[in-house]
Amino acid sequence: MIGRVELPSWKLLAEHAKEMKGLHMSALFDEHENRFAEFSIKLAPFLLDYSKNLITTDTMQLLFSLAKDCEVELWRKKMFSGEAINRTEGRAVLHTALRNKTQRTIYVNGEEISKAVQDSLIKMESFSNKVREGHWRGYSGKRITNVVNIGVGGSNLGPQMVTEALKQYSDNSVNVHYVSNVDGTQIANILRPLNPESVLFIVSSKTFTTTETMKNAQTAMKWLTSSSFDAAAIEKHFVAVSANKANATEFGILEENIFDMWDWVGGRFSLWSAIGLPIAIDLGFEKFMELLDGAHEMDKHFCDSPIDENAPIILALLSVWNCTFLGAQSQAILPYDQSLHMFSAYMQQAEMESNGKSVSWYGVPIDYPTVPTIWGELGINGQHAFYQYLHQSNNVVPADFIGSIESVTPIKGHHETLMANFFAQSQALMNGVNEQQVREDLKVKGRTPEYINQVAPHKVHKGNRPTNTILMRRISPRTIGSLIALYEHKIFVQGIILQICSFDQWGVELGKGLANKIEVELRCGKINPTHDSSTKELINYYQTIKNTNL
Template identity: 75%
Template sequence: MESRTSLASWQALTKHAQEMKHTHMRDLFDKNSERFAQFSIQLPPFLLDYSKNLIDSKTLTLLTELAKECEVEAWRDKMFSGERINSTEDRAVLHTALRNRSQKPIMLDGVNVTEEVQQSLNHIKAFSDKIRQGYWKGYSGKRITDVVNIGVGGSNLGPQMVTEALQQYSDNSINVHYVSNVDGTQIANVLRPLNPEKVLFIISSKTFTTTETMTNARTAMKWLVSASFDESAIAKHFVAVSSNKKNAMEFGIDKENIFDMWDWVGGRFSLWSAIGLPIAIDLGFDNFIELLEGAFEIDEHFCRAPLEQNAPVILALLSLWNCTFLGAQSQAILPYDQSLHMLSAYLQQAEMESNGKSVTWDGDEITYPTVPSIWGELGINGQHAFYQYLHQSNNVVPADFIGSVESVTPVQGHHETLMANFFAQTQALMAGVNEEQVRADLKAKGRTQDYIDKVSPHKIHKGNRPTNTILMKRISPRSLGSLIALYEHKIFVQGILLQICSFDQWGVELGKGLANEIQKEIESGEVTQNHDSSTLGLINYFKTLSKETVHNAS
């Protein structure tokens, strides 16, 4: 397959990037009073302003040409129709089918996926209603008051991010907790205040073999059985989201309490499926559907809007421009809404696990920079932590600023202060302040010439730091669904542009496989010599101190 670098648009962008590196965004804004209107997209769920990027009309034209040469639209249609675009695992990629509100049939291997999804939604509705209305009873006949979701990766990050973002939409009739870390501290802290008679566990694992998840699940099972003195209680306190019904049933979960998962849904794109069961239980099924509706709205936009007016496509092209052509190595996700405090972590997994790859579809080594590392924090907290780095370090970090017009919890004067900072930061990152401005400001404040000469270099901000601004009306189930889908499609387009398979995660598998072998060695006490000296030394040090701890305790 032809390398991306051989495309005419790629080569033109390489040359254009060298020209733009000598341009400042201040000058672009000074020359074009219509820049905001030209480089922004307004959709019902949000406004996307990307004018504060180091681009001009030529940049956008070349980037759009690249998207066409890479056949982004054709690949998009393949994904939505169920073609097996996950080539390394020979799977379709159909998380969009989970929120296909049009009910249009989607056929995969002779099966109408849309019908299967609807059956799963019916199952989610019936079960979540039963829990919320108190009809589901525990082993002692008491209603469920707490739900503990046990999963890892997308099985945890997705539903937890959503339920915490939408707390204001919960009636608090059920308390939802999350356990993902195999460090026993987390599950111990979660279980300690709970009443076993009133707890429901959701075990979310596609294979029902994930080591971390199953370790926590077995601990939860022992906790329950030690309280109930009856293994049959498992059936009344455990349900599963899995494609491996055999393993789930052997664990003690009734067949009718196993929710479907499919191999055409990747974990980091799965919150729209039964992985979202905690969302439906916490917020109510109607709000879960609103989440799906919001995502579907962006699916429709992604499928119908021209490339140059297509929000996910624009975000993907800008990421490529900033990272691959201009050399940025990381990107910050900066939500200015307390509700979105987990969004940075969620998008970190979604993008980096999807596109953190170094070979093309054909297995050839990639010779160009691909996606940046993703990191971030709530806006105001970040301002007093790492924004100094964003403003004045030698490394340019593009950033997405995400805010809302209305607060979900209005407190007089607070939201205005928050949003004043929101707007000011992108302006400061773009414009900066030059030496002439610094000196004039210090002089106006009556500073001495010696002081001005000494301090001026430290107060200069070069600016020219790219940002995107996403401004929502209000955080709601529908708008959050739209925001998540926006980034999902951005990630997909990035993968097409870079010739990366976005839907496998072989890098994750390597470490897990090694961990399984080392765990066997630790438990058996027979450590092999098939390790490098560092790893062997660390294992032996751990074993020695563990023995001393046990000895001292006895």
């Protein structure tokens, strides 16, 4: 059992990082006029520029050696072939099989899965067409005009992010809504203006036991039956995406209206499956398949390209370099395209739920940083919120800038202003401005020496803040598919290099289990005396005030 810190490449990178911390990116650009050409990759869906990182040719060669020492290519082969690389749960990790266009045979536990995937797509196509064309009707014979997707986590965030990103491609024949929060305000606000006779609910839950999802589904069912006065209406207004058909049928959903999920697809990587049914209904099945095509193209690039030309591997290596070796504790995702307003939140879940771990594959505590905190916002909004922190705080935050050459909603002059900020911000974060430059600028503006002495230190920007730039031609189902798959593979490679289990989420389970127990206490009014004093008194205060107001 060899830990990562024992690898020769790891040790060399640790020493190299000490040297690099004394350098400035602006000087590296001055010394190397071909820096952009060396540190960028042009792919069909987008350009990736990673030249604005604190790296040299030597840095990248050491990182490529680390990838080889960690056997990234071997683990990539294991994932795509269906080996159980989710070792803590004994499962394969095969979200890539959901968009496999090569028709290659894939086995999981001795069972060939390609036909099951194809059958699910056929069923999705047939169903989504029926809803969109008005052939699927509610209990009173009215066509479906609104779809409400009920799910949480991966069963909600991925599909919602995609439908928001591709809103301009929807013909609005059906309105799609999302309910994830168990706070009753959300489902109440969504259902209030809708007509129960023309609403279809999609309940997405692998186990069909997820507390938040089932609570919302039960509320939706009561809302429907209080209008129809007939429990049989559930059959016309509810479908499910689940691996637990018994629970779904017991709820009242017909078996033929249950879409398959598989344990070899993690929730946060599941939008390519029937979890993406609301996407297909909103955009049309053809556009859903274009989304899958874009992801498959990235899969091919990831599998076929050498390490030093491989975009997901390079992004993963840079993340490890910036976080584990250079000490950055967070990373910002900064889209400069309104269509991607949910992308930062989606990446929060995808990366932090995957790689926010502190023990190795072998259950041994690790003593190096793993995944950074992922956060972000639309670029222009962020500029007037937290970019001050990005530019001048003592904490260096690497950032990914994501933009488009063409707007999906062209309005004269707007996109040029947007993209001017896009290019300027990453340049400013890299170059900064020193005190001498500040003083000269203020002097040219006619400021007094006293004013210059007072203000100059406050206007200094150290720069040297690393960024990646992803520049797409235009937001489309295909480019969004490629973009998501790019980050999925980046996350996988990160996990391999950091030697952690990326595909479980035990940290999610602990809080949920405790919540289930406390909910029983809240209902019966009896507090468990073994709670710590804080939790016990918080519950007591909650109940006292609540009962007083009744």
